[in-house]
Amino acid sequence: MSRYNVKENEARWQRAWEEVGCFEVEADPAREKYYVLEMFPYPSGRIHMGHLRNYTIGDVVARYKMAQGFNVLHPMGWDAFGLPAENAAMDRGVHPAEWTYANIDAMREQLKTMGLSIDWSREIATCHPGYYRHEQAMFLDFVEQNLAYRKEAWVNWDPVDQTVLANEQVIDGRGWRSGALVEQRKLPQWVFRITAFADDLVDAIESLDRWPDKVRLMQRNWIGRSEGARMFFEIEGRGERLEVFSTRPDTIFGASFCALSPHHPLSEELAERSPDLHAFLKECERLGTSEEAIERAEKRGYDTGLKCINPINGERMPLYIANFVLMEYGTGAIFGVPAHDQRDLEFARKYELAVRPVVLPPSADPASFEVGDEAYVGPGALFNSDFLDGLDVDSAKRKIIERLETLGAGEGTVQYRLRDWGVSRQRYWGCPIPMVHCPDCGLVPVPKEQLPVTLPDDVDLSTPGNPLERHPTWKHTTCPKCGTAAVRETDTFDTFVESSWYFARFCSPRAEGAMDRGEVDYWLPVDQYIGGVEHAVLHLLYARFFTRALKQCGYLGVDEPFAGLFTQGMICHETYKAPDGKWLSPAEVERGGDGGLVDLEGRAVERGRVEKMSKSKKNTIDPTAIIEAYGADTARWFMLSDSPPDRDMEWTEAGVEGAYRFVQRLWRIVDEMLDDLPPAESSPPQALTKAAMDLRRTAHKAVETVTGDVDSFRFNRAVARIYELTNALAAFKPEDAGDRWAQREATEFLVRLIAPMMPHLAETLWARLGHGEMLVNHAWPKADPTLTVEESVTVAVQVNGKLRAKVELPRDAEEAQAQEAALAQPAVRKALGEKAPRKVIVVKNRIVNVVA
RNA sequence: GCGGGCGUGGCGGAACCGGUAGACGCACGGGACUUAAAAUCCCGGUCCUUAUGGAGUGUGGGUUCGAGUCCCACCGCCCGCACCA
Numbered sequence: 001m002s003r004y005n006v007k008e009n010e011a012r013w014q015r016a017w018e019e020v021g022c023f024e025v026e027a028d029p030a031r032e033k034y035y036v037l038e039m040f041p042y043p044s045g046r047i048h049m050g051h052l053r054n055y056t057i058g059d060v061v062a063r064y065k066m067a068q069g070f071n072v073l074h075p076m077g078w079d080a081f082g083l084p085a086e087n088a089a090m091d092r093g094v095h096p097a098e099w100t101y102a103n104i105d106a107m108r109e110q111l112k113t114m115g116l117s118i119d120w121s122r123e124i125a126t127c128h129p130g131y132y133r134h135e136q137a138m139f140l141d142f143v144e145q146n147l148a149y150r151k152e153a154w155v156n157w158d159p160v161d162q163t164v165l166a167n168e169q170v171i172d173g174r175g176w177r178s179g180a181l182v183e184q185r186k187l188p189q190w191v192f193r194i195t196a197f198a199d200d201l202v203d204a205i206e207s208l209d210r211w212p213d214k215v216r217l218m219q220r221n222w223i224g225r226s227e228g229a230r231m232f233f234e235i236e237g238r239g240e241r242l243e244v245f246s247t248r249p250d251t252i253f254g255a256s257f258c259a260l261s262p263h264h265p266l267s268e269e270l271a272e273r274s275p276d277l278h279a280f281l282k283e284c285e286r287l288g289t290s291e292e293a294i295e296r297a298e299k300r301g302y303d304t305g306l307k308c309i310n311p312i313n314g315e316r317m318p319l320y321i322a323n324f325v326l327m328e329y330g331t332g333a334i335f336g337v338p339a340h341d342q343r344d345l346e347f348a349r350k351y352e353l354a355v356r357p358v359v360l361p362p363s364a365d366p367a368s369f370e371v372g373d374e375a376y377v378g379p380g381a382l383f384n385s386d387f388l389d390g391l392d393v394d395s396a397k398r399k400i401i402e403r404l405e406t407l408g409a410g411e412g413t414v415q416y417r418l419r420d421w422g423v424s425r426q427r428y429w430g431c432p433i434p435m436v437h438c439p440d441c442g443l444v445p446v447p448k449e450q451l452p453v454t455l456p457d458d459v460d461l462s463t464p465g466n467p468l469e470r471h472p473t474w475k476h477t478t479c480p481k482c483g484t485a486a487v488r489e490t491d492t493f494d495t496f497v498e499s500s501w502y503f504a505r506f507c508s509p510r511a512e513g514a515m516d517r518g519e520v521d522y523w524l525p526v527d528q529y530i531g532g533v534e535h536a537v538l539h540l541l542y543a544r545f546f547t548r549a550l551k552q553c554g555y556l557g558v559d560e561p562f563a564g565l566f567t568q569g570m571i572c573h574e575t576y577k578a579p580d581g582k583w584l585s586p587a588e589v590e591r592g593g594d595g596g597l598v599d600l601e602g603r604a605v606e607r608g609r610v611e612k613m614s615k616s617k618k619n620t621i622d623p624t625a626i627i628e629a630y631g632a633d634t635a636r637w638f639m640l641s642d643s644p645p646d647r648d649m650e651w652t653e654a655g656v657e658g659a660y661r662f663v664q665r666l667w668r669i670v671d672e673m674l675d676d677l678p679p680a681e682s683s684p685p686q687a688l689t690k691a692a693m694d695l696r697r698t699a700h701k702a703v704e705t706v707t708g709d710v711d712s713f714r715f716n717r718a719v720a721r722i723y724e725l726t727n728a729l730a731a732f733k734p735e736d737a738g739d740r741w742a743q744r745e746a747t748e749f750l751v752r753l754i755a756p757m758m759p760h761l762a763e764t765l766w767a768r769l770g771h772g773e774m775l776v777n778h779a780w781p782k783a784d785p786t787l788t789v790e791e792s793v794t795v796a797v798q799v800n801g802k803l804r805a806k807v808e809l810p811r812d813a814e815e816a817q818a819q820e821a822a823l824a825q826p827a828v829r830k831a832l833g834e835k836a837p838r839k840v841i842v843v844k845n846r847i848v849n850v851v852a
Numbered sequence: 853g854c855g856g857g858c859g860u861g862g863c864g865g866a867a868c869c870g871g872u873a874g875a876c877g878c879a880c881g882g883g884a885c886u887u888a889a890a891a892u893c894c895c896g897g898u899c900c901u902u903a904u905g906g907a908g909u910g911u912g913g914g915u916u917c918g919a920g921u922c923c924c925a926c927c928g929c930c931c932g933c934a935c936c937a
């Protein structure tokens with residue numbers, strides 16, 4: 001029996017596609033475009049399973065849309081600046097540029113073995129001056145538009161990476177990359193004014209209807225827009241007013257205390273004269289932001305002894321310093337309304353402060369309503385609130401803000417959790433910030449015609465800190481304005497800056513300017529963006545900001561970069577532990593004689609949980625080894641089988657082998673029928689046998705369902721449908737010419753349906769079926785709607801909701817006919833016994849339920 | 853603590869809008885072919901029960917002629933945020 005030669009065929013088609021250049025595209029206003037983009041990889045040197053899944057999904061979409069006639073842009077590039085290159089330089093003495101470009105070459109080769117429909121003529125690397133020069137120009141435009149500025153700021157300092165991190169990059173008080181505890185330092189920083197678009201960024205989430213709800217919610221929470229009021233409380237005996245922010249100004253009559261953040265300037269001032277308070281502040285700090293501490297977080301406060309005056313009713317109330325008030329949000333001071341805020345309530349109970357309800361739940365009695373252990377945060381009518389009495393919460397908010405404004409005691413305002421994006425990094429391998437510090441003129445932008453400011457090649461990376469800062473000559477220059485000696489900015493950009501606009505550069509990757517307006521107008525936005533959910537906040541938010549900023553500067557015309565977003569799940573694998581407790585890689589484990597697992601020396605191995613692939617647990621699989629052993633089609637097919645693409649999937653050897661068997665099986669099925677098939681493009685015979693009609697129906701139905709499944713990213717279901725068609729085809733035994741014609745039709749459908757998923761096998765089979773032109777240029781199959789409906793249907797018959805029989809009925813049979821057939825069933829009569837049916841429910845083509 | 857999601861055979865998962873639960877695959881068992889093995893092909897399989905029949909989608913209630921699907925409460929797991937005033 002002959003077998004499909006995977007290696008030979010995969011290489012052959014990859015060459016053939018490249019020769020005709022079928023994935024190289026041009027803008028064509030006469031055709032509808034479709035832009036498919038997977039998140040571009042960091043060139044670490046090797047692709048991993050996450051890449052394999054990401055690019056398989058993207059390739060299915062790209063090839064499918066191509067078959068549907070779209071002009072498909074599907075580019076690839078490299079997110080090439082970043083720390084690992086500098087680490088490699090330190091560890092191995094290789095230059096970051098050399099290391100990076102070598103990695104790019106290696107990974108390009110690996111990706112090419114996957115058989116992706118990439119337009120490689122558009123390849124870009126962000127570390128190339130031809131790329132980052134435009135980023136520098138954008139920055140200068142941003143500065144001009146007041147979208148980038150410099151400020152002295154407390155920053156998160158990563159002592160291991162020796163760099164600044166954005167708030168978004170600090171996770172649990174640790175650097176997102178190094179994991180080191182982050183310190184607070186004050187540094188001059190370049191900052192992007194992302195908050196200028198805060199409103200629009202949050203409002204436009206509504207329009208991103210092809211994004212996962214989960215990601216939209218995460219973005220909304222991250223921006224954290226809240227409407228409320230700022231108001232001023234006099235502090236008795238001091239000539240100053242305390243500024244407080246609240247989202248519930250309507251509850252002001254229920255206020256029974258005010259509280260400051262431990263980091264509030266007033267707290268710090270008071271602490272100077274009070275050792276007790278000083279100790280309390282220290283204690284709050286020690287509580288820190290660690291998860292464990294917050295879990296035990298008990299509301300605690302320190303009574304300053306000072307009194308504040310409620311600006312609305314003149315009431316005196318105590319001023320506390322409380323551990324649950326954040327300096328970073330609002331004004332760092334609150335007024336507490338225990339009846340309507342859970343934290344305030346817990347605080348009030350502890351310090352025996354008044355709990356006075358001012359919002360009455362809909363059907364509650366004002367005379368008896370009390371708040372117990374739970375604050376009331378729902379809707380209702382105001383009471384105990386003077387001029388607000390009787391109003392609903394929203395009206396009360398409006399009215400109290402009005403009053404505050406006429407009294408000059410406050411105003412309505414909007415607060416965001418989002419803060420501006422600090423982009424300065426004290427790094428070598430990043431894009432230089434094109435600014436000059438002149439002793440006479442101050443900060444002077446590098447004129448655009450002098451761009452790019454390139455990195456020096458000769459750097460010393462042997463010690464931590466910024467190599468550009470200590471380079472002997474690089475930073476010394478002359479002021480572009482006055483010509484006197486000056487120094488360059490030695491900070492480089494956060495690498496999230498490069499990935500904030502690369503999707504736009506792909507539209508015209510070799511353009512003189514950053515982007516050709518005609519090209520970006522044609523191609524943008526990205527129709528389908530695909531990547532890991534780990535970028536749900538940072539990267540996607542930055543790219544959305546950048547797109548708005550670039551629009552404001554006239555680069556492009558869209559607001560949103562990604563019209564559709566799909567986030568894939570992670571790849572998991574079993575873990576293995578040796579007797580000594582060390583993790584073992586799958587390659588170090590084999591099946592022992594008694595069915596258990598043993599290591600290479602024959603010692604028993606403990607089978608661990610299925611976990612996300614990670615180097616630390618040693619449960620990674622190298623995708624290139626899989627492609628080498630089974631071929632790209634097998635790897636792709638298994639990636640798409642079984643698990644829905646947005647969920648985590650488990651990678652198993654048995655699963656890969658199953659996929660490989662399917663590849664061989666398909667080839668064999670086609671191979672065995674080849675000799676007897678009618679020629680390609682034969683016209684259909686006059687009459688077909690029932691068996692042939694059934695096969696046709698199965699095939700057309702498969703086209704219909706697979707199309708729907710691919711459209712909605714349900715690849716696992718599409719795979720199941722394809723298996724069904726394959727099984728039907730394998731079971732089909734043709735007896736006449738008509739049968740063989742139907743067999744060819746079904747086979748060709750099958751081959752075309754698998755084409756986006758297993759493109760090499762599909763091309764091979766297509767050619768063997770006698771077609772001269774490559775399948776890659778072929779349209780997606782179309783189902784004949786008259787063939788996708790069955791002539792007869794199986795209808796379930798229930799008695800009192802229990803299944804008793806099944807009857808075969810013509811499609812769309814009349815109710816009376818269905819009822820009659822159902823009642824005639826022996827099993828139904830038996831179940832009814834003596835009783836006469838009280839009622840019969842008939843749902844066409846589905847069910848008959850007899851109620852006794 | 854808040855917000856979101858999920859819970860279906862040995863496993864991954866199907867099940868459109870409330871209408872035959874378990875498609876399809878993996879693993880497993882049996883058989884055919886083979887000197888033998890691999891490969892391949894055929895058959896089987898939620899559980900209890902003797903066929904009949906009964907139970908069954910995390911648990912307990914409810915709505916309905918009918919619930920994996922809707923509602924309420926609870927249990928468990930996962931993700932996000934970190935007291936956001």
